[in-house]
Amino acid sequence: MSGSSRPASRSRQIIPPRISAFFSAHRSISIVVGMALATTLLPLVVLLPPFSTFSRQAVWIDGFSIAGVFVLLALGLNVVVGLAGLLDLGYAAFYAIGAYSYAYGASPFSGLHVPFWPMLLVGAFSAATFGLLLGAPTLRLRGDYLAIVTLGFGEIVPIVFLNADTYTNGTNGIGGVFKPELLGYTFPLIEPLPFYVTMAVIVTVTMIFLYRLQDSRLGRAWMAIREDELAANSNGINTVTTKLLAFALGASTAGLAGVFTAAKLTLVSPDQFLFTVSFTVLAMVVLGGMGNIWGVAVGAFVLYTIQSVLLKQLNQFFTETQVPILKDIDFVQYQFLLYGLALVLMMLIRPEGLFPSRRRRQELHEAEFELAGDGDEAAEAPEAVQ
Amino acid sequence: MGNGRPVLAASAVTMQFGGLRAVNAVDLQIPHGAIISLIGPNGAGKTTLFNVIAGILEPTAGGVDLGGRRMIGPAKRAFLEPIVWVLPGVIVAALGVSVGQASGSAPIVAGAILVAMAILIATLLSAIIRPAWYQDLLTRLGVFRSARPSDMVQSGIGRTFQNIRLFQNMSASENVLVGMHTKLSSTPLDAFLSTPRQRAEEAAARVRASELLQLVGLRGRDDEIARNLPYGDQRRLEVARALGSNPALLLLDEPTAGMNPHETGEMMQLIGRLRRDLGLAILLIEHDMRVVMGISDRITVLDHGERIAEGTPEEVRANPRVIEAYLGSPAQ
Numbered sequence: 001m002s003g004s005s006r007p008a009s010r011s012r013q014i015i016p017p018r019i020s021a022f023f024s025a026h027r028s029i030s031i032v033v034g035m036a037l038a039t040t041l042l043p044l045v046v047l048l049p050p051f052s053t054f055s056r057q058a059v060w061i062d063g064f065s066i067a068g069v070f071v072l073l074a075l076g077l078n079v080v081v082g083l084a085g086l087l088d089l090g091y092a093a094f095y096a097i098g099a100y101s102y103a104y105g106a107s108p109f110s111g112l113h114v115p116f117w118p119m120l121l122v123g124a125f126s127a128a129t130f131g132l133l134l135g136a137p138t139l140r141l142r143g144d145y146l147a148i149v150t151l152g153f154g155e156i157v158p159i160v161f162l163n164a165d166t167y168t169n170g171t172n173g174i175g176g177v178f179k180p181e182l183l184g185y186t187f188p189l190i191e192p193l194p195f196y197v198t199m200a201v202i203v204t205v206t207m208i209f210l211y212r213l214q215d216s217r218l219g220r221a222w223m224a225i226r227e228d229e230l231a232a233n234s235n236g237i238n239t240v241t242t243k244l245l246a247f248a249l250g251a252s253t254a255g256l257a258g259v260f261t262a263a264k265l266t267l268v269s270p271d272q273f274l275f276t277v278s279f280t281v282l283a284m285v286v287l288g289g290m291g292n293i294w295g296v297a298v299g300a301f302v303l304y305t306i307q308s309v310l311l312k313q314l315n316q317f318f319t320e321t322q323v324p325i326l327k328d329i330d331f332v333q334y335q336f337l338l339y340g341l342a343l344v345l346m347m348l349i350r351p352e353g354l355f356p357s358r359r360r361r362q363e364l365h366e367a368e369f370e371l372a373g374d375g376d377e378a379a380e381a382p383e384a385v386q
Numbered sequence: 387m388g389n390g391r392p393v394l395a396a397s398a399v400t401m402q403f404g405g406l407r408a409v410n411a412v413d414l415q416i417p418h419g420a421i422i423s424l425i426g427p428n429g430a431g432k433t434t435l436f437n438v439i440a441g442i443l444e445p446t447a448g449g450v451d452l453g454g455r456r457m458i459g460p461a462k463r464a465f466l467e468p469i470v471w472v473l474p475g476v477i478v479a480a481l482g483v484s485v486g487q488a489s490g491s492a493p494i495v496a497g498a499i500l501v502a503m504a505i506l507i508a509t510l511l512s513a514i515i516r517p518a519w520y521q522d523l524l525t526r527l528g529v530f531r532s533a534r535p536s537d538m539v540q541s542g543i544g545r546t547f548q549n550i551r552l553f554q555n556m557s558a559s560e561n562v563l564v565g566m567h568t569k570l571s572s573t574p575l576d577a578f579l580s581t582p583r584q585r586a587e588e589a590a591a592r593v594r595a596s597e598l599l600q601l602v603g604l605r606g607r608d609d610e611i612a613r614n615l616p617y618g619d620q621r622r623l624e625v626a627r628a629l630g631s632n633p634a635l636l637l638l639d640e641p642t643a644g645m646n647p648h649e650t651g652e653m654m655q656l657i658g659r660l661r662r663d664l665g666l667a668i669l670l671i672e673h674d675m676r677v678v679m680g681i682s683d684r685i686t687v688l689d690h691g692e693r694i695a696e697g698t699p700e701e702v703r704a705n706p707r708v709i710e711a712y713l714g715s716p717a718q
Contacts, residue, residue, distance in 0.1 A: 028580075133507065136514050209578050216577030216584070217563075217570050224553050224564045231551040234440060236539035236568035236631050241515050245574065 028208045035207070039200040054313055062192040065264065067304040068199035069257045073277075074284045074300035075206055075293065076253030081282070082290035083214065084246035085226030087147040090134075090154020091281055094251035096273035097130050098123035098258020100161055103174040103268040116180030120202070120259050127255025128248040130157075135247030139240055154278050162270040173269025177262050187263075195264050202260065203297070206253055210293050213249070222246055276336065283339050287346055288353055295355025302354075307335050391454050392417045393635050393667045394439065394543075399448035401434050401691075408434040410691040411448065416635060416667050421657065423670045423678045426688035427711065432671045433548060435688070436637055439669075440545050441538040452541050453634070462530035470523070471513055475506035540568050544628030545637040548671070550620050552612040558623050559608035562595040565630025595630070602626045602656060618649045625656065635667045636660065642674050650674060654681050679703065687711070 022030075045051060046060040055063075073095060080088045101123045105114040114122070134153050138146050161168045168174065179187040180198070187194045213219050221242045224232040233239050262268045281300075288299015311331040318326040331338075346353065352365070394416040401409040409431040416422050424432050437443045439450055441458060449459030482498015512520045524531065533541070544565070553561050570591055576584035596608055602622040607615070612623060621641060628636055641657070642650045654677055660666045672678045678685060678699070685702045687695040689711040695702050702708055 132511065136511060139514065212577050212580055213574060216574065216588070217567060217572055218574045218577060220556075220560060220564050221567060223556060223560075227553040227555060228551050230442070230535075231547070231553065232564070233535040234442070234539065234545050234547075234551075235565050235627060236536050237564070238534075238536045244515070249574075 027211050031207050031211070032204055035200055035204040039197065043196075054309055058190075058192055061196045063305065063308055065192060065195045065199050066308070067301045068196075068203055069261055070281065070284060070304045071203055071297045071300045072199075072206060072253050072257040072260075073281045074288060074296045075203075075210060076250045076257075077281050077285050078250075078290065078293065078296040079210065079213075079222075079253075080246050080250035081285055082292070082296065083219065083226065084222040084243060084250075086138075086243060086246060087143060087150070088247075088250070089147050089151040089275075089282065090157075090278055091150075091250075091254060092273045092275065092277035093134070093154045093157035094127040094131060094254035095258045095261075095277065096157050096161060096268075096270070097251075098127045098255030099262040099268045099273070100168060100174070100258070101126045101255070102259040102262040103177050104167065106178040106263075107174050108176045109169055109174045113178060116178075116259070116263055117182075120256055123259035124252040124255040127258065128252040131247040131249075131251030132244055134251075135244045139243055151275075151278075154275060158270040158273045161273075168270075171269065173267055173272075175267045177266045177268065179266065180263050189266075195260075199260060202256060206256070207293060207297065214293065218242070218245065279336075280339070283343055286353060287342060289355040289357065290353060292353075292355055292357035295353065295357065299354050307339075311335055311338075393420075393453065394669070395451045396435070396439060397448055397451070399435065399438055399450065400446045401431070401438055401443060402446040408691050409438065409445075409688075412688065412691070412693045414669075414686055414693075416669055418634075419661055419665050419667055420683045421661055421668045421670065421681055423672050423682040423685045424688065425672060425678055425685060429690075430688040431691040432688055433639060434691075436545075436639055436669075436671060439538075440543060440637060441533045441535040444532040452538070452543070455541075456530070457533040457538065457541060459530065459532060461532060463528050464531070466527050466529050467513065467524065467531075470527070471509045472506070474509060475502040478502040478505055536568075539631050539633070542632075542634035543637060544631055544633035544635070546621075546624040546628050546639055546641060548639040548643065550624055552620055552624055552627070554613040555611065557609050557611055558599055558604060558615065558626075559592065559595045561612055561623055561627045562598050562630050563591055565598075565627035566591055566595065568631045595626075598626045598629050599623075601629070601659075603652065618645055618652075621645070621653070622656070625660075629660075629664075633666065635669065638668060638670045640671050640673065642672065642677055650677060653677075657681055 042064055043057060043061055046055075046057055051060065054060075073091065076094075077088065077091050080086050080091070102114075102116070102119045104110050105112050105119055105122070106116070134150065138149050141149060162170055164170075179189070180194075181187070182194075221232065221237045224235070224237055225239055225242060229239055232242075261272075284300040284303050285296050287303060288297070289295030311334075314331045315329075318329070392415045394414070396412065396414040398411045398413060399409055400407065400411050412431070412435060414422075414424075414435070424435065426432055434443065438445050438458060444461070445459060447460060449456050451457065479499055479502035482502065483495050486492065486495030486498060539545075553564060556564070570587060572581075572584040572587050592608075599605060599608060602625050604615075604619060604622055604626065607619070612620065615623060625636075625638070625641070638657070642653050645653065657668060657670070658681060661668060670678075670682070682699055684697060685695075685699055686693060687702060687705075687708050694711060695705045695708045697705070
């Protein structure tokens, strides 16, 4: 079916080609079906050992909701970093903007009570607006300089929220945020299931939209800019508006995640949105497979689950078995050390991430692909033309 | 060949980089459907002139007209632009403050300042995005800004590069689809909603991309990744991509560099076909004299940034200045 008969050299594809072809053709339906399956199976799987020994089902489901938040964040950052190739190190700022939008719009602090569901859109929209505002000054910057500016913005936003006492209640944060209501039913405080299902729906809808964008004129424009910005410009792509759209759309999912988080935790404070969050999400995107939408989603989910569940289990295990040195180490504290190690290892062994897109694998394993056959001409000739 | 007004007219284009004058008052005219070659020794300023015409560089002096309309040149009255950005916000703020002070109402003052800031942000964003109404406003005020490369493509110029600049990790078809960017009209919203219009446009676009690939001799290679194509095919793909925007003028920068005689002959035939079947005007930078003498209607010769000769191949071949500067001993 595909024109290229080149074998995938050393990196095997995780999904067999025929199945992935089917999914491509009926994408939206596959996503809905896949997510529905995952959403129903996950709470059941955790009833089985060994998962049942780690925590109760309710705690697991709660954890899945938070994992979903990170999936949304990773999906959005993937648009900016993976699709458009713009290194954004301050992504948590948009997350904060979404969260504070809802917290301000629906809490005793401000006295307003805007319903949750429209606020999802409002939060996404405000985050998108700030995405535009952040993106605007960065348009001429490349690589490292873009990263530094975005890093700066990521620092500025939480500090602004910290200091704007009248609107954000400063260090105490805004508490008592109202829970979502659906047709008269208010989401209970303790019961995790409604939030879990809500997040599953949000993730499904977001993924469908992102896939549609990726395969559209805009998605191609993003990829072109990532490949070669000058060539993109010289083929009619308005790199200014295209990059701004990447920032805006990428930020909007963070806005969604923020609104959800504020409603779930009923408390927002500036220290929830520090650089560590930006870094974690970036690590998830890189490790999961930059540019591949479902790869990033699965990667984020897996990483968050490992981080929140496995590390605690390691602690417990080593404490119970009384292993000499390890029992005194609190692995949860060392999660960033482990992230760092994982990133280093991945860059050495499999830089394209766990579930890379075909392109990314090719980009990063250039040498292998070119040596594998009649790519020789392509490899040699451009050098000859200087 | 020509029909009155030329497709492109460059007048007295000068490009100065600090102390180096790379292009010095060069005139160049390209009639409709003509094939013009731009030749000269290395460092003569050919690619610089190309980059000016394509919108990548803003010339120090002179200008380029496309279809009779001045598209490229040094900025005029650029100082007016910042005034346009700031003025609406300042007026609103001033009004609000004075009204507020007069009526002694603090909320009006605060509100006016907020609105002024919002207006300022909106105008700055417009300045960055430059929608059509903003550009019209600037034109009315007499402000001129040199066109960007994407604007030139919109106005009918397609371009290939000396060192191939394909989107290496995208397929041949996708490369051409990017070339067609300006001719597709679905918005991100259409993509979001997967409207029938968007799906129809995408399907038609893929068919057209296939046709363009076929035209340049890459039939059936739609799904091959660009970096895997042999060198000659990559050059052809670049041409197909440039054709995607239905240009009136094609700028080809050394299209036969690195090709053997057979491939060179094929490229010459392709260029001839593009002129004959699509009515394109073509401006070539070329070093291969067989190509230059073989297909050009007229030749412009540059040396050290200046135009030293212009005319038909026979005239140029016999011109002593050209021979001295570039061609060396005759008979090639």
